[in-house]
Amino acid sequence: MDGIFSYMLANNPYDHLFLDGKYHEFPNDNGWIDAHILKEHYAAQDYDRFDYAAVYNHQRYDVHPPLYYAAVHTLSSLTPGTYSNLHTMLVNLLGLFLADIVLLRLFKRLYGGSGYGIVPIMVLMSMGTMRFILTWARMYTLLFFFCIWYLLIHAGFIMREQKKTDYVQMVLCIFLGTLTHYYFYVFAAAVTLFTIADMIRTKSARELLRYLYCGIMGLTASWIVYPWVFFHIFENPQNKHTDIEGWSVERVTVCLAYLRDRLLGDGTWKWVLLVGLWCVWLFARKKKREMAGERERRHLLFRRLLFVSGLLYYVTIYTLDGGVIYYHTLLYAAFIVWVSMLLLDTISQIGRLPALSCRKQWNRYAAGIAAALVGVWVLFSGAEIERYLDRAGSVLHAIREEEPIISDFWRAPDFFPNYNCLYVETEQDPFFHNFLFSFGEYRLFKKMSAEEYELHGIGRKELSGGLEGEGLVVYLPKKYEPNEEDYKLFAKDGDYRIYEYVGGMFE
Amino acid sequence: MNYFVVLRKQAYLGVLMIMVCACLGSIRGAWKENQEGYIGVTQEDLERMGEAGVSAPKMIGVMGLAAEQNRWYHFGYAYHYAWRGFVCYCVLMVFYCLFYHRKGKRE
Numbered sequence: 001m002d003g004i005f006s007y008m009l010a011n012n013p014y015d016h017l018f019l020d021g022k023y024h025e026f027p028n029d030n031g032w033i034d035a036h037i038l039k040e041h042y043a044a045q046d047y048d049r050f051d052y053a054a055v056y057n058h059q060r061y062d063v064h065p066p067l068y069y070a071a072v073h074t075l076s077s078l079t080p081g082t083y084s085n086l087h088t089m090l091v092n093l094l095g096l097f098l099a100d101i102v103l104l105r106l107f108k109r110l111y112g113g114s115g116y117g118i119v120p121i122m123v124l125m126s127m128g129t130m131r132f133i134l135t136w137a138r139m140y141t142l143l144f145f146f147c148i149w150y151l152l153i154h155a156g157f158i159m160r161e162q163k164k165t166d167y168v169q170m171v172l173c174i175f176l177g178t179l180t181h182y183y184f185y186v187f188a189a190a191v192t193l194f195t196i197a198d199m200i201r202t203k204s205a206r207e208l209l210r211y212l213y214c215g216i217m218g219l220t221a222s223w224i225v226y227p228w229v230f231f232h233i234f235e236n237p238q239n240k241h242t243d244i245e246g247w248s249v250e251r252v253t254v255c256l257a258y259l260r261d262r263l264l265g266d267g268t269w270k271w272v273l274l275v276g277l278w279c280v281w282l283f284a285r286k287k288k289r290e291m292a293g294e295r296e297r298r299h300l301l302f303r304r305l306l307f308v309s310g311l312l313y314y315v316t317i318y319t320l321d322g323g324v325i326y327y328h329t330l331l332y333a334a335f336i337v338w339v340s341m342l343l344l345d346t347i348s349q350i351g352r353l354p355a356l357s358c359r360k361q362w363n364r365y366a367a368g369i370a371a372a373l374v375g376v377w378v379l380f381s382g383a384e385i386e387r388y389l390d391r392a393g394s395v396l397h398a399i400r401e402e403e404p405i406i407s408d409f410w411r412a413p414d415f416f417p418n419y420n421c422l423y424v425e426t427e428q429d430p431f432f433h434n435f436l437f438s439f440g441e442y443r444l445f446k447k448m449s450a451e452e453y454e455l456h457g458i459g460r461k462e463l464s465g466g467l468e469g470e471g472l473v474v475y476l477p478k479k480y481e482p483n484e485e486d487y488k489l490f491a492k493d494g495d496y497r498i499y500e501y502v503g504g505m506f507e
Numbered sequence: 508m509n510y511f512v513v514l515r516k517q518a519y520l521g522v523l524m525i526m527v528c529a530c531l532g533s534i535r536g537a538w539k540e541n542q543e544g545y546i547g548v549t550q551e552d553l554e555r556m557g558e559a560g561v562s563a564p565k566m567i568g569v570m571g572l573a574a575e576q577n578r579w580y581h582f583g584y585a586y587h588y589a590w591r592g593f594v595c596y597c598v599l600m601v602f603y604c605l606f607y608h609r610k611g612k613r614e
Binding site: 012013014015016022025026027034036037040045046047048051053054056057058060213216217219220221223224225227228230231 | 519522523526527529530533534536537541545547560562563564565566569570571572573574575576577581582585
């Protein structure tokens with residue numbers, strides 16, 4: 001549903017956000033409307049290509065900033081008049097690609113070699129939660145990228161290796177991140193508080209001033225472009241977060257169970273293993289604490305930053321929204337970097353134990369990464385990854401054999417070009433129960449309520465005005481069975497069946 | 508010290524003042540836009556009605572177009588406030604110059 005809404009917010013030329021409120025105003029003939037009106041709502045047309053004013057206006061009345069929708073509109077504008085999953089998927093792929101590059105750079109900054117970046121990329125690919133977010137038509141993959149980028153910049157500040165370009169990047173990252181999702185503010189605030197505390201502790205007044213200056217630059221630039229953030233947050237036009245529950249013992253239990261399941265997949269044993277790894281790291285570190293240099297201490301401080309900011313973000317967002325999987329994207333980002341660092345650090349610490357005779361080999365670049373990858377495989381369940389690869393293989397096979405990946409039900413408009421469509425609606429829904437993209441492909445469209453259908457079925461009166469074109473298809477809830485003489489079953493899905501009208505009225 | 512040299516040297520402060528003022532202007536513009544009513548169908552839409560289905564949305568003239576509903580007050584206000592920020596910066600630097608000059612003389 002939210003995926004459909006992404007296309008509508010990006011491409012709808014009209015001033016309303018929801019179809020059902022305006023449906024009765026569309027010009028019609030006995031209830032039949034031109035289906036192209038529906039299509040205009042989700043596919044960019046020749047007349048509104050690269051028209052960002054409409055996108056901006058929709059976001060003013062929605063509760064999200066406009067960057068993601070502007071990106072989707074740009075891609076939709078490249079192929080006007082058509083809808084494609086790729087319009088949103090390409091934005092996600094771009095976000096993922098950029099996030100991977102930033103992860104490689106982050107781990108190069110932390111460990112001195114780009115190869116170490118393979119570990120967090122593997123963690124990212126192995127997390128079931130992240131796989132959902134990467135394939136979902138919303139802005140969360142882009143948000144994930146901005147969060148990792150913000151961490152890369154702060155790795156520089158914490159490690160005391162910041163360059164001039166880091167300050168410029170910080171302005172840019174805050175500007176774009178805050179225009180992607182408001183929860184970027186929450187994560188950035190947590191990271192920033194930790195960094196400021198460190199700068200105050202180390203009495204780095206000049207750095208602190210520069211840092212604050214760049215932060216203010218990024219924020220003001222974002223607010224100049226999109227001042228509606230204040231109205232969304234303080235006026236709360238969509239009444240979000242009005243039913244915030246207080247914390248209780250039960251809520252804490254549910255909250256911890258959410259963390260357990262979402263971060264490492266089902267299974268408490270993986271957490272036991274992770275805590276075990278942490279203990280091993282603590283034990284190994286204790287043995288050589290005195291020898292730790294400034295760089296190593298800073299490295300550890302960055303890991304703490306990840307832990308603290310991830311936790312602060314999680315508690316804040318869980319308080320506001322509970323366990324909604326995508327709202328916690330930034331927690332996953334912090335966790336991916338944190339767990340990868342823990343794996344690499346533990347392996348490195350074990351290698352430095354004096355008792356280990358093969359420590360020289362152990363500490364070598366490739367061996368450390370390989371061992372960490374084994375850790376990723378165990379922690380994030382190799383079976384999950386295998387299942388993922390199997391599914392990818394079956395899709396590739398279908399493409400090679402030119403078999404359809406999508407079922408006939410969802411491709412019905414391809415089988416019935418220039419047909420009209422009658423839809424029996426069980427309850428009012430702004431996206432026609434996710435059939436909107438199919439309905440927009442027909443010639444004429446009409447909807448009738450299930451109550452009307454139960455009263456008199458589909459008779460001459462209902463079909464009058466809709467018998468132009470090649471023919472008629474009917475989307476009917478599966479609990480109804482029309483007479484077999486007039487309606488031929490074409491395809492079925494969970495709750496609906498599609499029938500082709502084969503009665504005599506078209507002759 | 509030459510006033511213009513001070514202006515250039517303290518440019519980072521000027522940029523900060525301009526940005527903060529522009530930001531305040533943008534919020535004020537948005538506030539004003541928020542108070543004003545819905546625009547709906549415009550005269551231009553009615554004139555373009557004949558093109559519907561060719562180079563205009565099918566419902567043009569019947570339903571308001573989203574792109575036409577923006578008044579963009581916030582950008583206008585941001586621009587004007589940015590200039591005010593610049594003037595404030597110039598005035599502040601006059602005082603700074605005087606102070607700097609006196610301090611220089613005393614030393």
